[in-house]
Structure formats: structure tokens, C-alpha cells
Amino acid sequence: MIGHKIKRLRMQKGLTQQQLIDGLFDRSYISIIERGKVVPPVETLEILAQRLDVPLAELTNYSEAVMRARELLKVARKTQDINILREVWEICVGVDAIEVMIECVLAWSDVQLGNANEYIELLEALNQTIYAMISVDEDFAEMTTLQFRRANTYYHLRMTDQAIIAYRALESQSISTRISTIVSS
Numbered sequence: 001m002i003g004h005k006i007k008r009l010r011m012q013k014g015l016t017q018q019q020l021i022d023g024l025f026d027r028s029y030i031s032i033i034e035r036g037k038v039v040p041p042v043e044t045l046e047i048l049a050q051r052l053d054v055p056l057a058e059l060t061n062y063s064e065a066v067m068r069a070r071e072l073l074k075v076a077r078k079t080q081d082i083n084i085l086r087e088v089w090e091i092c093v094g095v096d097a098i099e100v101m102i103e104c105v106l107a108w109s110d111v112q113l114g115n116a117n118e119y120i121e122l123l124e125a126l127n128q129t130i131y132a133m134i135s136v137d138e139d140f141a142e143m144t145t146l147q148f149r150r151a152n153t154y155y156h157l158r159m160t161d162q163a164i165i166a167y168r169a170l171e172s173q174s175i176s177t178r179i180s181t182i183v184s185s
Contacts, residue, residue, distance in 0.1 A: 007034040065095040
């Protein structure tokens with residue numbers, strides 16, 4: 001998870017992997033860090049934080065927050081406790097942990113919600129997560145699932161026009177994907 005944060009910060013700064021690690025270590029090392037295959041030691045994090053012009057705490061707090069959020073998410077999935085999901089959500093938003101935000105809203109949308117206010121809260125979380133996913137310019141496998149659940153949430157809220165627009169957008173994406181596949185074959 002720390003690797004995703006490092007990659008986002010690097011991309012925000014407009015740096016290539018080579019520019020970030022120039023003279024420090026091999027580019028393949030930063031690649032495996034960014035893919036989450038290895039967690040770098042604190043000494044490496046210190047150097048990366050300096051090169052990324054962020055406090056070391058931004059990287060170390062991120063790791064601690066993600067671990068805490070994942071622990072709480074396990075409990076929330078078992079108990080279906082919306083208050084725990086809210087806590088996980090707040091932790092994730094606080095450190096910009098998009099991957100765990102995705103897991104959280106997926107779990108949240110699986111919970112049987114009781115009233116319109118809870119659906120509105122879920123809709124806000126879905127929208128914020130989708131926006132965060134788009135803003136980092138990465139491909140997320142869960143994007144279509146989140147968009148579908150957002151459309152379903154509009155439907156539950158009896159926001160029929162928004163639900164129809166959301167479902168049609170998903171249908172258009174599906175058609176575009178199929179056409180792209182055919183054209184590239």
C-alpha cells in the first residue's frame with residue numbers, strides 16, 4: 001500500500017521512476033515498491049520522502065492508517081456495522097488511501113441500509129471514491145462495479161433520472177469496450 005502512495009506522489013510531482021531514484025538504487029527496486037511487492041525500510045522512506053518533498057510522517061502515517069483501516073474493515077464485514085465502516089472511511093480519506101476506500105465503499109454497499117440518510121451517505125462516499133480514482137489517472141478494476149453500485153443507490157433513493165443516466169453511462173462504456181476489443185483484434 002505504501003507503494004501506491006509513493007507512486008501517486010511521484011506522479012503528482014511529474015517525476016519518472018528514474019528521476020525519483022537517480023543515483024540511489026536500480027529502477028526495478030522502485031518499481032517493486034510501487035507495485036506493493038516490497039515494503040522499503042525507513043531509511044529508504046526517508047530518502048524518498050525527501051526526494052518527493054513531503055514529510056516522512058506522510059509516508060509512515062499512511063502505512064499505519066492503512067493497517068488500522070484494514071483491521072477495522074475485517075470487523076465491519078463480519079458485523080455489518082455501518083459505524084465501523086464510517087470510521088474506516090474517515091481513516092482512508094484522511095490519508096488518501098484509495099485502494100482501501102474502494103474496499104470500504106464496496107463493503108458499505110453490501111450492508112442493508114435502513115433509511116434515506118444512510119443511502120445518501122453511501123452515495124456521497126461512492127461519488128468521492130470514484131472522483132479520487134479518476135483524479136489519480138490509474139486504471140482500477142473496480143471502477144465499473146462502483147459506478148453500478150452508485151446507479152443502484154440512486155435507484156434506492158428514488159432518484160430515477162440520475163439512476164437512468166448512470167445505467168446508460170455504464171451501458172455506453174460496455175459498448176465502447178466491446179468495440180475497442182473488436183477493432184484491436
